[in-house]
Amino acid sequence: MMSTTPAPINPSSSAPAGEGLYAITSSRVHMPGQNGNGTAKREAGKPRPSDALPNATLIKWLRDMILIREFENRCAQAYQQAKIGGFCHLYIGQEALAVGTINSLNHDDPIVTAYRDHGHALARGMSARACMAEMFGKSAGCAKGKGGSMHMFDKPNWNFGGHGIVGAQTPLGAGLAFAAKYELEVMKRSVDGGPAKKKVALAYLGDGALNQGALHEAMNLAGLWGLPVIFVVENNRYSMGTAIERGTTMAHDLKQKAVAYGMEGVHIDGMDIRNIYDEFKPLVDRCRENSRPAFVDLLTYRYQGHSMSDPQKYRAKDEVEMFKSRDSIALLEQHLLTERKCVTEADVDKIVAECKAIAADSADFAESAPIPAAEELFSDVYAEIVPNLSPAATYVHGEKNPLL
Amino acid sequence: MPQLTLVQAINSALDQEMARDPRVVCLGEDVGLNGGVFRVTEGLQKKYGADRVIDTPLSESGIMGSSIGLAMGGMRPIPEIQFEGFMGPAYDQLVNHAARFRNRTRGSMTVPLTVRVPWGGGIHAPEFHSDSPEAIYIHNPGLKVLCPSTPSDAKGLLLAAIRDPDPVIFFEPKRVYRSFREEVSDEDYTIPIGKAKLVSEGADITVITWGAMVFQCLEALDKHVPEDASVELIDLRTLHPMDTDAFIESVNKTGRAVVVQEAPKTCGLASEITTIIQEHCFLNLKAPVQRVCGFDVVMPYAKLELDYLPDAKRIAEAIMQTLAY
Ligand SMILES: Cc1ncc(C[n+]2csc(CCOP(=O)(O)OP(=O)(O)O)c2C)c(N)n1
Ligand SMILES: [Mg+2]
Numbered sequence: 001m002m003s004t005t006p007a008p009i010n011p012s013s014s015a016p017a018g019e020g021l022y023a024i025t026s027s028r029v030h031m032p033g034q035n036g037n038g039t040a041k042r043e044a045g046k047p048r049p050s051d052a053l054p055n056a057t058l059i060k061w062l063r064d065m066i067l068i069r070e071f072e073n074r075c076a077q078a079y080q081q082a083k084i085g086g087f088c089h090l091y092i093g094q095e096a097l098a099v100g101t102i103n104s105l106n107h108d109d110p111i112v113t114a115y116r117d118h119g120h121a122l123a124r125g126m127s128a129r130a131c132m133a134e135m136f137g138k139s140a141g142c143a144k145g146k147g148g149s150m151h152m153f154d155k156p157n158w159n160f161g162g163h164g165i166v167g168a169q170t171p172l173g174a175g176l177a178f179a180a181k182y183e184l185e186v187m188k189r190s191v192d193g194g195p196a197k198k199k200v201a202l203a204y205l206g207d208g209a210l211n212q213g214a215l216h217e218a219m220n221l222a223g224l225w226g227l228p229v230i231f232v233v234e235n236n237r238y239s240m241g242t243a244i245e246r247g248t249t250m251a252h253d254l255k256q257k258a259v260a261y262g263m264e265g266v267h268i269d270g271m272d273i274r275n276i277y278d279e280f281k282p283l284v285d286r287c288r289e290n291s292r293p294a295f296v297d298l299l300t301y302r303y304q305g306h307s308m309s310d311p312q313k314y315r316a317k318d319e320v321e322m323f324k325s326r327d328s329i330a331l332l333e334q335h336l337l338t339e340r341k342c343v344t345e346a347d348v349d350k351i352v353a354e355c356k357a358i359a360a361d362s363a364d365f366a367e368s369a370p371i372p373a374a375e376e377l378f379s380d381v382y383a384e385i386v387p388n389l390s391p392a393a394t395y396v397h398g399e400k401n402p403l404l
Numbered sequence: 405m406p407q408l409t410l411v412q413a414i415n416s417a418l419d420q421e422m423a424r425d426p427r428v429v430c431l432g433e434d435v436g437l438n439g440g441v442f443r444v445t446e447g448l449q450k451k452y453g454a455d456r457v458i459d460t461p462l463s464e465s466g467i468m469g470s471s472i473g474l475a476m477g478g479m480r481p482i483p484e485i486q487f488e489g490f491m492g493p494a495y496d497q498l499v500n501h502a503a504r505f506r507n508r509t510r511g512s513m514t515v516p517l518t519v520r521v522p523w524g525g526g527i528h529a530p531e532f533h534s535d536s537p538e539a540i541y542i543h544n545p546g547l548k549v550l551c552p553s554t555p556s557d558a559k560g561l562l563l564a565a566i567r568d569p570d571p572v573i574f575f576e577p578k579r580v581y582r583s584f585r586e587e588v589s590d591e592d593y594t595i596p597i598g599k600a601k602l603v604s605e606g607a608d609i610t611v612i613t614w615g616a617m618v619f620q621c622l623e624a625l626d627k628h629v630p631e632d633a634s635v636e637l638i639d640l641r642t643l644h645p646m647d648t649d650a651f652i653e654s655v656n657k658t659g660r661a662v663v664v665q666e667a668p669k670t671c672g673l674a675s676e677i678t679t680i681i682q683e684h685c686f687l688n689l690k691a692p693v694q695r696v697c698g699f700d701v702v703m704p705y706a707k708l709e710l711d712y713l714p715d716a717k718r719i720a721e722a723i724m725q726t727l728a729y
Binding site: 085086087137138145146147148150151164165166167168208209211212213214239240241242246247248313314371372374376377378381389 | 433434437438441459460461462463464465466489490492493527528529530531532533669670699700701702704705706707708709711712
């Protein structure tokens with residue numbers, strides 16, 4: 001084979017199986033729990049930051065994750081019933097990642113993400129109704145029903161959105177961090193007149209986005225200018241049908257990508273939400289305090305196909321099963337049931353039932369919400385309607401286009 | 405002759421040309437193992453190997469740039485960009501390099517590549533997945549731009565594109581991908597780049613269009629325009645360089661014209677066609693040339709999609725107004 005087969009450049013010799021957070025051998029992943037390595041191995045007796053959190057906080061995490069899963073299940077159903085058009089990328093399997101990272105932030109720390117964005121939107125506080133209505137293309141959706149699954153924007157919750165061009169959101173994350181730094185260091189107040197705060201921006205990206213030029217420019221700028229932005233790689237091992245080691249160099253040790261851009265790089269097991277908090281929260285605090293960027297490789301997994309029409313020829317069933325056996329919701333549930341003993345099975349069942357009800361309600365709401373009026377076609381292109389562009393403000397749907 | 409969809413016809417053209425010419429290489433995101441997002445390259449990697457049907461990383465700039473290098477090095481690369489909206493990251497390579505290299509090197513180096521790009525709306529998807537950006541690329545000298553509407557045209561034009569000495573953008577109307585089948589010859593045949601197709605002959609008015617809009621125009625003629633109106637329908641097939649003779653001759657005969665495009669109205673190809681008509685047919689025109697276009701807005705998602713896209717009724721209305729002028 002020629003150069004199109006990845007390998008010689010990957011110094012796999014420097015990454016013997018079982019080292020680092022996980023190691024890949026013949027396209028298989030060894031989870032931290034299995035090989036006894038990585039962040040799962042903690043010094044005995046060393047306190048975990050998450051241990052200090054009250055029960056209510058962890059129960060809230062569990063609830064947030066279950067809500068995302070039930071919401072996504074309901075989406076899948078709606079998609080099959082042709083209620084959702086175009087594309088729909090589910091977050092099932094990755095719940096701990098959005099919930100864990102977002103709960104390591106302040107509410108007014110900005111985030112920006114890619115198109116697999118329902119989970120972040122819900123974790124950041126968007127109502128399930130607004131999220132589902134958007135997917136149904138209804139005017140009650142967060143983007144007025146004009147965007148769909150990839151367009152989850154929520155300004156009040158500092159969510160700067162889902163983005164359909166892979167990687168394009170990462171420089172925006174750097175820019176959001178730049179704005180916060182500018183408020184703090186140049187204006188010495190916030191743009192709306194309040195005191196300036198030390199903020200951290202999160203720019204989420206998939207492992208596929210690692211290969212886009214935009215990311216590398218963003219990382220260089222962030223490193224150069226000391227922007228408090230964290231590039232959070234949601235490493236679910238696949239970019240559509242392309243396994244990570246077929247698409248990117250140094251797949252076994254992604255944090256090396258951070259080195260050249262002068263920023264801290266870390267690997268985190270993203271299936272265990274307590275572990276995410278333990279590792280990620282201190283990193284957020286450091287970036288905030290020192291106004292520095294960071295790069296995080298968070299190992300996660302999507303249980304479903306890339307989108308709703310994906311035959312998944314590219315991965316083995318037992319790989320999916322392996323990740324499911326470390327399901328993030330089950331892990332936290334176990335912790336709360338058996339270690340903290342702060343919930344009962346009945347409590348968990350109740351949470352699940354409530355989340356199912358919220359998801360069902362969101363779909364009912366979306367179903368009965370009105371479709372956008374045809375005039376919505378020409379709103380929001382410019383701040384003001386621009387005369388002589390088609391259709392003009394006077395254009396009424398069904399009537400003759402005045403410019404015809 | 406086999407009955408093929410647009411997807412199958414393109415696949416068969418790629419297959420034949422890969423068999424015929426070892427310099428032909430297909431590359432793009434998931435084109436190999438998965439056969440591409442629309443399954444256009446299905447089966448080709450199995451047949452020609454991973455060295456010739458190459459799964460790339462998610463890197464449009466890299467895909468386009470390395471295709472240019474391959475072409476400069478003597479190969480015949482056929483990069484696939486998954487959707488027209490993702491040409492953004494590849495734009496610099498395509499427009500500033502592929503398009504201008506022949507000129508920049510004063511003809512000593514050339515870039516014979518064919519970029520395949522699913523194009524246009526009608527599949528209920530939002531922006532980036534439903535846009536029609538042909539005018540942007542037509543506007544840049546050095547690129548040829550094709551947009552076939554039928555399986556047999558697609559095969560002949562794709563073979564011509566791959567053998568063309570200059571960079572060609574091959575836009576594939578997604579809405580047509582699996583919408584119908586027709587007989588497509590097994591033979592090796594090309595359709596010349598720059599030749600329009602007369603879809604129906606008529607005496608009273610000329611309708612000029614391309615891509616999926618051909619079928620909206622046919623529906624307009626079928627259902628909404630009275631039978632006594634004699635309409636000449638032209639499918640451009642090649643958007644650049646355009647077959648201007650075909651529609652100039654036609655409009656000089658009919659004296660009336662309607663141009664139909666999916667893209668937003670302002671500065672679209674329809675504007676250029678309208679201008680050419682007034683330059684060459686002015687004294688024969690019996691009515692102002694009308695344009696039926698998408699609106700000057702961002703392509704909306706699902707529920708508003710059909711309000712955006714020109715449909716048979718809007719097209720018929722313009723035809724009737726022009727006839728009645
Ligand atoms: C620039 C660009 N190229 C291609 C696509 C098509 N596409 C959408 S998602 C995707 C895979 C992305 O994988 P990854 O970044 O790992 O995210 P994941 O789907 O795993 O969440 C591709 C190729 C796109 N949206 N944008
Ligand atoms: Mg991925």
